[in-house]
Amino acid sequence: MTAIEGRVLPDWAPYGAAAASAALAALLLLAAGSFNVALLLVATAAIACVLTYSWSRAIEGPRRAKDRLVTLLIVSAFALALIPLLSLVFEVAKRGIPGLSLEFITSDARGKIGGGGAAHALVGTLVITGVATLISVPIGLMAAIYLTEYGEGRLRRALTFFVDVMTGIPSIVAGLFAYALFALIFGPGIRLGVMGSVALSVLMIPIVIRTSEEVLKIVPNHLREAAYALGTPKWKTIARVVLPTAFAGLVTGVMIAIARIVGETAPLLVTTGVVDSINSNPFEGRMQNLAVYAYSEYRTPGVFKDAAYERAWAAALLLIVIVMVLNLVARLIYRRYRTEIR
Amino acid sequence: MPATGAAEPETEMARAETQSQSQLPPTAVGDGGPRAVAAGRRAKTIETRDVNLFYGDFHAVADVTMTVEPNKVTALIGSSGCGKTTFLRSLNRMHELTAGARVEGEITLDGQDVYARGVDPVAVRRLVGMVFQQPNPFPTMSIYDNVAAGLDLNVGRVKKAEKDEVVERSLRGAHLWEEVKDRLDRPGSGLSGGQQQRLCIARAIAVEPEVLLMDEPCSALDPVATLAIEDLIGELKSKYTIAIVTHNMQQASRASDITAFFNLEETGKPGRLIEIGPTEKIFTSPSQQATEDYVSGRFG
Secondary structure, rough: OOOOOOOOOOOOOOHHHHHHHHHHHHHHHHHHOOOOOHHHHHHHHHHHHHHHHHHHHHHHOHHHHHHHHHHHHHHHHHHHHHHHHHHHHHHHHHHHHEEEEEEEEOOOOOOOOOOOOHHHHHHHHHHHHHHHHHHHHHHHHHHHHHHHHOOOHHHHHHHHHHHHHHHHOOHHHHHHHHHHHHHHHOOOOOOHHHHHHHHHHHHHHHHHHHHHHHHHHHHHHHHHHHHHHOOOOOHHHHHHHHHHHHHHHHHHHHHHHHHHHHOOOOOHHHHHOOOOOOOOOOOOOOOOHHOOOHHHHOOOOOOOOOOOHHHHHHHHHHHHHHHHHHHHHHHOOOOOOOOOOO | OOOOOOOOOOOOHHHHHHHHOOOOOOOOOOOHHHEEEEEEEEOOEEEEEEEEEEEEEEEEEEEEEEEEEEOEEEEEEEOOOOOOHHHHHHHHOOOHOOOOEEEEEEEEEEEEEOOOOOOOOHHHHHEEEHHHOOOOOOOOEEEEHHHOOOHHOOOOOOHHHHHHHHHHHHHOOOOHHHOOOOOOOOEEEHHHHHHHHHHHHHHHOOOOOOOEEEOOOOOOOOHHHHHHHHHHHHHHHOOOOOEEOOOOHHHHHHHHOEEEEEEEEEOOOOOEEEEEEEEHHHHHOOOOOOHHHHHOOOOO
C-alpha cells in the first residue's frame, strides 16, 4: 500500500524562496559591481527557480518540485507581461497629471499661445469615434449575422478570410484609403471629420465582425431550434432570440472595438488634419482627436516647449482614462446583461 | 411491409365524422378559459410513405412508411443512432435545418404533403410543435415570456388579457401553473430541470399545434419529473397527436398507445422501421425477432 500523505513545504515557502533569491541576487550583483533593477529581477527569477526546485525536490519529491517550478515560471511570465503596462500607466500618470486642469478639458487652443486646452481634441475624439461607431456597428453586426446565420460554402469562407486580412491592414493604409475616396469626390486637400470616421470604420468593422461572430457562434443551436419549432421565421428568431441572448457579448465587442480605434493617430493625420478650435460638425472643416493633439503638441511645441509637452502628456493620460472607462463600462454591461448559456 | 398502426383504417368520411363528434370525453386538461374548447378535439394524422433521410452522402433512415395516429401517443424506440430522432425531425421539417440534410419520400399531415413545393416550413412548424431532449427555455425571457414566445414570435401583437389567458391555460396544461404562478416574471432558466421541461411543453402547446413531437423529453430528468411528464403526455393526447422518441422502454410501455421499433443492421447502414403496432403487442408478442430481442433487453 502506498502512502497518500508525504512531507510538504510550509505555506510561506514560495514567498520565502523569492525573498531569499532576491537577497542573494542583490548580494551577487553588488559583489560583481553591476547592480541594476532589470538584472536584479532576472537574477532573482533564475535563482528562485533553482532554489525552489531543489528545495522542493529534496523534501517533497520530483512531482511537486516540477509543479512548483512551472508555477514559478508562469507567475514570472505574468509579472513580465505586466511590467510594461504598469510602467506605462505610471509614467503617463506622473507626467500627465500636472497638465490636467479644468481649463485643459474646457477650452480650445485658438489664439492661446503657450496655453489653452484640449477641448477641441476631446470633442473631436467623441465625434470622430462616435460617427465611426455609427458606421461600423450596423455593418459589422449585419456581416457577422450573415456569416453565422446565413452564409455557407465558399462565399462564407472567402468573406471570413478577407475579414481576417482586414483586421491586419496597417492603420495608415485605412487613412490613405479614406483620403483617396474623398479626394476623388471633393478634390485633393480635403479634410473632414467624417473622413477620419470612414478611415476608422475600415479598422473597426473587421473587429466588430470578428467579435460579434464569435459571440453569435456560442448562442446554442437548441435555442434557434426551439424558436423554429414554434413556427418562428428565421429573421425573427435572430432578432428576438439570438441577438438578445448574445446582447452582453455584442456590446462588449463593440466597446473593445471602440477602445481599439479611439487612440488612432496616423489615419487621422491624413484625413482630419490638425486644428486649434472646437469643431463639432464632422461634415465641415478640420477636426482633431486626442492622439493627434498629443502628437502635434509634441511635434510642434512652439516657443513654450515645456507647457506644450505637458499638454501632450495630459492628452495621453486623458486618452488612457477614456479607454479604461470604456473597458470598465463594457465589463459592467456584460455583468449586468449576460445570459447564462448552457 | 410495415403495418400502419393499430387503429381501424379510417376513410376520409369517417374522419370528418369523428371530427365533428369529438369522440373523446373532455378531460381536465387546460381547464377554464373560453378558448379551451379544443379539449377532446380530433388532432391531425401524420402519414409517411417511403421516407428516406440523408445527411449529405450519409443515408440515415430508409424506407419508413408509417402512420402517427391522431389523439394517440406513438413511441419511437430503438438503439442509438438508428434514426429515430432524425425521422422525428423530418416530420416538422426541422431535419432540413442541418446543412446538407435531404428528405425523400412523402410525409403528409391530414393528407397534405408537408414537403410539397409552396409549403412554408414555418407554417408546418406552427402545426407540428416540438419538445427537445434538453429543456431549452429562452434564457433572456421570463417564465411568462417563454410561454408567450410563440404568440410574440409568430402571431405578433396580441392583447395583454388574451396573452395572460393563453399563458395560464398553457401552464395549467403543462401542470406547471401552481408552481410558478407567483413568479411569472422570473427567468425561466431559474427553474429545475423538470419544471423547465414542462415550461417548454407549455411553450409548445401555447401556439395550439395539431401535433406534438417529443425528442426524448425525459432523458435529462429524474424519475419524479419523468413521471410528471408522462402523466402530462397521457392527458395531452386528448388534444394532440403525439410522437415521442424514447430510450426508456418502461416509458414507451407506460406512456404510449402505439410503438414503432427502429433498428439498423449495422453501423453505417441506414436505420429502418422494423415493426409498428399497439404498444402491448410490441412488448408482449412482437412479430419480429429483432423487436423481441430489443424490448427484452437482448440487443440485436
